[in-house]
Amino acid sequence: MTEWLERHVPKMVLAPSFVAVLIFVYGFIIWTGWVSLTRSKLMPKYEIKGFIQYDRLFASPRWDTAMDNLFIFGGLFIGISLILGLFLAILLDQKIRAEGALRTIYLYPMALSMIVTGTAWKWIMNPGLGIEATVRSWGFESFTFNWITDPNMAIYAVVIAAVWQASGFVMALFLAGLRSVDEEIIKAAQVDGIPTWRIYSAIIIPSMAPIFLSAFIVLAHLAIKSFDLVIALTGGGPGYATDLPATYMYAMAFSRGDIGQAASSAMVMMGVVFTIVVPYLYSELRAKHD
Amino acid sequence: MKKSVFAAAVVASLVASNVAKAEPQAEVLHWWTSGGEAKSVAVLQKEFADNGGTWTDMPVAGGGGDAAMTALRARVLSGNAPTAVQLKGPAIAEWYEEGVLADISDVAEAQGWADVLPASIAGHMKCEGTWCAAPVNVHRIDWIWANADILKANDIAMPNTWAEFNAAADKLMAAGVIPLAHGGQAWQDATVFEAVALGLGGADFFQKAFVDLDMDTLKSDQMVEVFDQMRKLRGYVDGNFSGRDWNLATAMVMNGEAAFQIMGDWAKGEFLAAGKVPGEDFLCVSTPGDGFLYSVDSFAMFNVDGDDKQNGQKLLAELIVGKSFQKVFNLNKGSIPARTDVALDEFDSCAHTSAADMAASNTGGSLLPSYAHGMALRGAQAGAITDVVTAHFNSDMSSAEAVQMLADAVANSL
Numbered sequence: 044m045t046e047w048l049e050r051h052v053p054k055m056v057l058a059p060s061f062v063a064v065l066i067f068v069y070g071f072i073i074w075t076g077w078v079s080l081t082r083s084k085l086m087p088k089y090e091i092k093g094f095i096q097y098d099r100l101f102a103s104p105r106w107d108t109a110m111d112n113l114f115i116f117g118g119l120f121i122g123i124s125l126i127l128g129l130f131l132a133i134l135l136d137q138k139i140r141a142e143g144a145l146r147t148i149y150l151y152p153m154a155l156s157m158i159v160t161g162t163a164w165k166w167i168m169n170p171g172l173g174i175e176a177t178v179r180s181w182g183f184e185s186f187t188f189n190w191i192t193d194p195n196m197a198i199y200a201v202v203i204a205a206v207w208q209a210s211g212f213v214m215a216l217f218l219a220g221l222r223s224v225d226e227e228i229i230k231a232a233q234v235d236g237i238p239t240w241r242i243y244s245a246i247i248i249p250s251m252a253p254i255f256l257s258a259f260i261v262l263a264h265l266a267i268k269s270f271d272l273v274i275a276l277t278g279g280g281p282g283y284a285t286d287l288p289a290t291y292m293y294a295m296a297f298s299r300g301d302i303g304q305a306a307s308s309a310m311v312m313m314g315v316v317f318t319i320v321v322p323y324l325y326s327e328l329r330a331k332h333d
Numbered sequence: 334m335k336k337s338v339f340a341a342a343v344v345a346s347l348v349a350s351n352v353a354k355a356e357p358q359a360e361v362l363h364w365w366t367s368g369g370e371a372k373s374v375a376v377l378q379k380e381f382a383d384n385g386g387t388w389t390d391m392p393v394a395g396g397g398g399d400a401a402m403t404a405l406r407a408r409v410l411s412g413n414a415p416t417a418v419q420l421k422g423p424a425i426a427e428w429y430e431e432g433v434l435a436d437i438s439d440v441a442e443a444q445g446w447a448d449v450l451p452a453s454i455a456g457h458m459k460c461e462g463t464w465c466a467a468p469v470n471v472h473r474i475d476w477i478w479a480n481a482d483i484l485k486a487n488d489i490a491m492p493n494t495w496a497e498f499n500a501a502a503d504k505l506m507a508a509g510v511i512p513l514a515h516g517g518q519a520w521q522d523a524t525v526f527e528a529v530a531l532g533l534g535g536a537d538f539f540q541k542a543f544v545d546l547d548m549d550t551l552k553s554d555q556m557v558e559v560f561d562q563m564r565k566l567r568g569y570v571d572g573n574f575s576g577r578d579w580n581l582a583t584a585m586v587m588n589g590e591a592a593f594q595i596m597g598d599w600a601k602g603e604f605l606a607a608g609k610v611p612g613e614d615f616l617c618v619s620t621p622g623d624g625f626l627y628s629v630d631s632f633a634m635f636n637v638d639g640d641d642k643q644n645g646q647k648l649l650a651e652l653i654v655g656k657s658f659q660k661v662f663n664l665n666k667g668s669i670p671a672r673t674d675v676a677l678d679e680f681d682s683c684a685h686t687s688a689a690d691m692a693a694s695n696t697g698g699s700l701l702p703s704y705a706h707g708m709a710l711r712g713a714q715a716g717a718i719t720d721v722v723t724a725h726f727n728s729d730m731s732s733a734e735a736v737q738m739l740a741d742a743v744a745n746s747l
Contacts, residue, residue, distance in 0.1 A: 084711075
């Protein structure tokens, strides 16, 4: 009996969440896929009409902007966060005083909700209230920093806020990685008189490859599902210059009564996620088999 | 003594019969949750209770009604629709097509709605000939609000044409005043856009472009001119307008930072709340050009089961269009009554102008639904137009490009 329990209790305990995930994640993915093939407007309809929603989606200039923004935002956000996070981690790794306090300070932005980050940076970058107004009041009359109101630059303003939020978290990840490198190897290198930057670039950083990968995955999914930051920071504006796929989908589903269009954009977003996650899963699973 | 016993018996029997008749009940879904609006709903709630009804309030705030619509969708899908829902314009027809709206023609006919509502507004309340919604108010969209002191100091009269407006704005620019207070949110860009379109193109143009979605009109030279004027207006806005809320733009006019604002008549509430007097501190005039763009809030009646709920629905419809509610509600909200036979003595001068213009444009055929506020078009089409308007206003796109984009976007949204 106890043996039977030992064998089956874990399965029984996991079953409800397994069923829930099956229905509420995979079931609804299938549902969304189905709806994306219909002419659903205000309410979902189930009569399949082919790929018309995808045709409409790819003909929409707003969707083009949203996808372009996703790549600009995602690329810069992931790249800068990784570089900045690594840089901060290396600085903190120099056995400095009050490291614990500093680490906490850098990690804190991650504890904030994106809404808070967005609202705060909206004010900081507002040309009439924030940085621009402050610097001008110091006497630099020609200073301009109006990215947030400039449709061509607004997406970079979003990147700034997002990097501020996430780079501390990346730093913490890397710091843990740096500490996990074998002390002996580093000491051996120091004895051999290798300069510190060489130690980092040739020994420590290459040995942290798995950390890079997990940081990348975490940041990539943050970037793709980014929604609240844009809503709070720019509201998708000026115009729709900072629209992301997620805000596009929200507008279609909830403001415009165009559920078919929203479903098709959701499917495309999922496709983007898959192109990133599937190779990762594949490499992970293969590594286990070997 | 005998008499009072008799009276008591009559009363008792009346009460009994009332109970047997099923007490009217109504569950009302709305998103009027901010100060003045909440007060306005409370008026209806009280009248409903005074008439023996039980009101179940279901306020869903957020997203300018988006959150409420999501709640509504869930309720309808689960087969448990609210009695009445705050809906407007073509959204009523959209829900009717889903087959979930009730028929309240008997109330409408008994109360003679057709005689007291302007025909074009009554049209929005009907679903294929039967009445299915009750109008609450009429907001006018094409208002231009001005700071009286600034105009006087710069010797400027309220503009009657867009050319006059541009001249006035240039003069104000030279004097160092921001000519136009504006908030760079898509719906505000659209509000200005439709006022310009009506002013430059006239009622016929507006009807063809934004109600009938006529492709030739959307691509016409007239539309290019409208976008040209939008580009001009962009130059009259301060550099810090992106994402600003409309009430902050109103405050700029109030504080003398800016001269004009183009905004619906809810802006009046901001002025009045700050103790400003219409005609003295601030001026309200329709935007240059003829016509009247309306946005009518209404309650759509959904199919419900049970006598108590259906009675509640009928009572609610009767009260909403009733004279006393129309007056009290609109005094609170800043709009004007939808029915034309309400005495306007207690209303301010802006409301008088609005009511007079509504009557005049009703006979003149220029009483038109606002596209920017969801009266003329369904969400997908209106949204497609707004996308182009806001993209043009916030970039250096040429007017010709914008017109082409407009036609493409509308075609793609159908």
